Amino acid sequence: MDDTTHNSPDTSGTLDEALERLHSFGPERDGWLSNHAPMAVEALVRRGQAPGVHRWLDHYRAKLEDMPARFTEVTPDNWREALGDPRRIADWTAYFERETAGRPWREVLAEWWPRLLPGIAAGATHPVIRVGHCVRTLLASGENAPRVAELAHGLGYWAARHQPLPPLAPLAPATGAAAALDAVDRVPDQSGGIRERLDQLTGFPVWPPLPVTDADPARTRPATDPDLARARLEELVRAATHRYAAYAHGSPVMLVHAATAPNAVLRTLPALPRELWAPSLDAAWAASAAVTAAYTPERPAEHPAAPEGLSPEEVFARAAAHGNDHTIKFTDTALDVGGPTALAAALRSIELIPPEL
Template sequence: MGNDVLDEALERLHRTGPEFDGWLSNHAPMATEALIQNGHSAAVHRWIDGYLDRLEETPRGISPISAEEWREPLGNASRAGDWLAFFEREAQSAPWREVLAAWWPRLLPGIAAGATHGVIRVGHAVRALLAEETPARVAELGQGLAYWAARWQPLVPAGQGPYPSSDPRTALDAVPRVPDQRLGIRHRLAQLADLPAWPQAAGAVPGAGPERDRLRGIVAAAVRRHLTYGYGNPVMLVHAATAPAAVLRTLPALPPGLAAPSLAAGWAAAAAVSAAYSAPYPDPAARSVLLEMGSTPDPDETFDRAVVSGDPHAIKFADAAVEAWRVTGDPVLLLAARHNTDLIGPAT
């Protein structure tokens, strides 16, 4: 049933644009996939009903993008309609894995695109395709790649960091915080260039062993850290976890040679979002959440709480947290997801 519902939902959303009200990302395809992945197929169409009115139609194109001249319009949001048309053709002309393998290394340096929603949308699409290949899912991958290309945004280059490679949480805590956190993500990320410690922090990719294991460690560390530092901006800081989670979900569909740059980009995204949105001090109230450790939270109840809230960020963060919990068994991951849902509150 879930597979049929996902395709129905994606077909229903296919003519909606990647953004609305300016910069706000269309979360419907991502949240829909997360709902079904976690056993909530019955809630999908009702959730879309409540979200659909805010969405806009697919933007119109300006001028077709050719396969030979893709660099110039990269990162030009006014060409979103052209990118959607371009990747619709790409997705129809070659197997989806070939399209992904060709465009992943081109788009990866711009992982900050759309507050990292470009890579996140691609990650959800790939996870769905790895479960079952259908025309609706192939089309959704094309739309995710198009959104990423239209909002392509590179981060300040990383250097080589001195922080312990075995501890992702220590590495995240060592990331410097941008000083001016009054405006949006583009303003915040632009300040990374003026932080002397940023190149080393971003280059200190933590963990040891295979890239997939290191990405799992980064995702888990970002989820745990949200418990104490997410109170300042609980919505935006979730991307410190969901962006590398999207890279992790995509790795099985990529050629092995792309694993190392994918790991580096996933870490850079987690570090950049942490620099931009972490609160200045740990939240003392988080201690009361940790006291709940006496009764281990249930993963289904954790995700159910996010579903009841209706908020797409709560849903996607709980999805990443439960996914990480299934590997590590760490109950703090579930507590962090529950706490984030409570911080965000009901969707408006």
């Protein structure tokens, strides 16, 4: 993964100001559509576009709704019954605000990450993406009240929308991430929303490849090496980003999540105990494959290459001027991947997704 295009951590205070503006609002609107503003402003600041953040937020403000009313307090004794209950978004947010006030944020994250991973498809993967953006800033720029509060909002959203995938059969193994994504079967009925589409999932190709046991070469065992898991996760993010360029026409907005969701997991790994890296890879693969199955078109489409000499900074500046939250976040991920194919994919998102500014 290419990390050379990152700008220096924000010293202007713009991100913290933006987060403080946003924390009176809920994580959703119109029933269940996600509030993308915290993720988009983090990417804008990270990529050197801080001067335009408040203007962008002024435009996005019309899409924001107040935080919903409290329902019933979430506690250490009743959290299991509250998991996946969207009526309790505000209760879950308050719970994580208390938790992160009383303990180091890394400790809270490490405790809750394995509890939340099975529901990684929650909210069309937006909660895990929000957490990934937040953790990137906490790791790169340090912690303060707005950033830790943002983690509480992200974890609260994930817990309230927690949505496990249906039972999935292991299908024929694939040798690489790109081949595995190509082998994912499309859901039969692609007319409904993501929840209806995910309900149709039945199985995914086995990826990453599993090593055989020493005692019985006919049997396989899970790969648990953390560094290998991280390398496989990087491979998945790269493959999903590259694939977008040829398949985005199927659903330009929704297919960005096949790349941005696993990249959110990748960004979070350094804050997690290493024993959680391998299960994180498994969950990221499930999320990417689920979005691919739900929205990929039958055939790829021709697309132009990135113009020679176009820098990553110039591509992101185009995404910022375009203004769409998904375009901003996908281009941010494409810059993480790096290289001309990823830049072509980012330009494809700018081409296909309607602009906001």
